[in-house]
Amino acid sequence: MNYPSITHLLNDENKPYFEATKDQKLVIQYCSVCHTHQFYPRVLCMNCFSDAVQWVEASGKGKLYSYSVVKKTFIPEYKDKVPYIVALIDLEEGVRLMSHMVDIDEGDLFVGMEVSVVFREQIGEYKLPQFVPAK
Amino acid sequence: MKHLSRCAAIVGAAESDLGIVPNKNVFQLQAEAAKKALDECGLKKSDVEAVFSAGPHSYLQTVTIAEYMKITPKYTDSTSIGGSSFEAHIGHAVAGIAAGLFDTALITYGSTQRSDSSRPGSRIERDIFEAPYGMPFPLGGYALAAQRHMSMYGTTSEQLAEVAVAAREWAKLNPNAFKRDPLTIEEVLNSEIIASPLHKLDCCLVTDGGGAIVITSKEKAKQCKTEPIWILGTGETHTHMHISQMDDHTVTGAQTSGKRAYEMAGITPSEIDLVQVYDSFTITVLLQLEDLGFCKKGEGGRFVQNRNIRPGGDFPLNTSGGGLSYCHPGLFGIFLIIEAVRQLRGECGDRQVKNAKTALCNGMGGVLSSSSTVILGRD
Numbered sequence: 001m002n003y004p005s006i007t008h009l010l011n012d013e014n015k016p017y018f019e020a021t022k023d024q025k026l027v028i029q030y031c032s033v034c035h036t037h038q039f040y041p042r043v044l045c046m047n048c049f050s051d052a053v054q055w056v057e058a059s060g061k062g063k064l065y066s067y068s069v070v071k072k073t074f075i076p077e078y079k080d081k082v083p084y085i086v087a088l089i090d091l092e093e094g095v096r097l098m099s100h101m102v103d104i105d106e107g108d109l110f111v112g113m114e115v116s117v118v119f120r121e122q123i124g125e126y127k128l129p130q131f132v133p134a135k
Numbered sequence: 136m137k138h139l140s141r142c143a144a145i146v147g148a149a150e151s152d153l154g155i156v157p158n159k160n161v162f163q164l165q166a167e168a169a170k171k172a173l174d175e176c177g178l179k180k181s182d183v184e185a186v187f188s189a190g191p192h193s194y195l196q197t198v199t200i201a202e203y204m205k206i207t208p209k210y211t212d213s214t215s216i217g218g219s220s221f222e223a224h225i226g227h228a229v230a231g232i233a234a235g236l237f238d239t240a241l242i243t244y245g246s247t248q249r250s251d252s253s254r255p256g257s258r259i260e261r262d263i264f265e266a267p268y269g270m271p272f273p274l275g276g277y278a279l280a281a282q283r284h285m286s287m288y289g290t291t292s293e294q295l296a297e298v299a300v301a302a303r304e305w306a307k308l309n310p311n312a313f314k315r316d317p318l319t320i321e322e323v324l325n326s327e328i329i330a331s332p333l334h335k336l337d338c339c340l341v342t343d344g345g346g347a348i349v350i351t352s353k354e355k356a357k358q359c360k361t362e363p364i365w366i367l368g369t370g371e372t373h374t375h376m377h378i379s380q381m382d383d384h385t386v387t388g389a390q391t392s393g394k395r396a397y398e399m400a401g402i403t404p405s406e407i408d409l410v411q412v413y414d415s416f417t418i419t420v421l422l423q424l425e426d427l428g429f430c431k432k433g434e435g436g437r438f439v440q441n442r443n444i445r446p447g448g449d450f451p452l453n454t455s456g457g458g459l460s461y462c463h464p465g466l467f468g469i470f471l472i473i474e475a476v477r478q479l480r481g482e483c484g485d486r487q488v489k490n491a492k493t494a495l496c497n498g499m500g501g502v503l504s505s506s507s508t509v510i511l512g513r514d
């Protein structure tokens with residue numbers, strides 16, 4: 001499956017996240033002043049407003065916070081992909097991100113299930129982080 | 136904040152043509168609604184000192200519509216926070232009137248999204264961290280909230296369907312409503328699932344339409360032809376832009392905006408006679424009923440099943456038929472206010488709620504992103 005290019009949305013602030021996917025790494029920001037993680041990336045830590053934010057690799061493990069099985073979409077590039085599972089994932093570092101759940105039937109999904117990241121799908125030159133049930 | 140209560144009143148409220156209006160543009164709709172709203176109270180266009188507008192109809196909303204209507208305001212506010220913009224405008228108008236900055240404000244909105252086959256969401260620049268996952272906007276955001284609510288509290292699709300069916304029952308009594316044919320719980324449940332757990336009939340309409348509200352000071356309200364509908368309380372907030380950035384998908388900003396509005400009005404949820412809440416999707420209604428204190432968190436589903444929100448029931452809710460059955464031209468917030476004003480004035484014919492003295496309206500914009508509350512009352 002091909003995903004539509006995100007190149008036009010890349011900038012200096014968000015690019016490190018996507019560059020890391022080439023090495024199958026999930027990276028998020030960490031603040032060395034207040035010791036919290038944040039996602040999406042910002043120029044400052046929005047918890048303590050310090051500029052001491054740096055990229056760190058996340059464990060890639062988390063829990064399924066919620067999900068929706070998309071059965072019909074008006075987004076042209078996704079019409080051939082239905083059904084697919086849009087998910088909100090709470091990483092164990094304490095941040096939430098949107099992703100897909102894959103390798104699972106709709107009936108086996110449940111809120112709170114343990115999940116881990118995979119990098120399979122190509123999105124332009126990058127890989128698209130998705131999640132599977134944790135082994 | 137209590138000193139702001141009852142210092143301004145809504146004296147004019149009107150819709151433009153609604154439904155499918157292919158022959159009119161967004162400015163015509165707003166100007167026509169504005170004329171109706173001014174005419175009914177006896178104020179003139181030259182009395183309007185403050186203009187408010189929002190939405191994707193223009194790049195500079197008030198600038199554009201004020202030029203079209205040839206109004207040069209001394210106060211201008213294009214606060215554009217989605218569906219709840221117009222409830223926020225009312226709060227801002229009250230503040231301006233209380234500060235002595237102006238006496239009379241005009242709020243307008245118009246959309247031809249049905250005839251244009253466009254949705255306001257389609258104009259929103261997509262975020263790089265969400266766009267690759269193909270979440271239908273805004274529906275998918277509400278679906279994620281609905282799934283979370285179901286998982287946490289046992290809310291069912293039948294309970295969500297009751298919101299849509301009750302809206303249709305009210306719409307059957309409203310000659311201006313777009314959808315008036317019968318609707319059953321089974322039909323909602325059998326309608327196609329777009330993004331689980333939400334069905335097609337859990338979603339609001341897509342129509343054309345516009346509306347206008349005239350607000351004036353206590354002194355000027357006494358000279359108007361219409362019965363003043365006092366603005367008792369207002370509150371506003373927003374909590375996130377992206378659905379992935381929402382803290383708890385079962386709790387909306389209505390908790391905060393509602394609390395402020397109740398405090399300003401000096402009343403409690405049990406003293407509200409009539410409720411108009413944003414019904415972009417059925418789940419939106421349950422979340423607001425909980426957050427506005429009409430039931431406990433998690434009990435929204437059981438509340439709509441047990442309390443009878445249909446005509447003749449003991450909890451009159453979305454009496455116009457709402458965005459689900461009456462009209463939904465992109466942003467619905469202004470129509471919540473128009474219906475509440477008409478109900479409080481006793482102009483609603485077959486759907487009139489008897490002896491209603493207070494009404495609460497809650498707008499919600501984006502993906503459960505912004506919330507603004509207005510509490511209204513009559514003498």
Ligand SMILES: [Zn+2]
Binds near residue numbers: 033035048
């Ligand atoms: Zn920090």
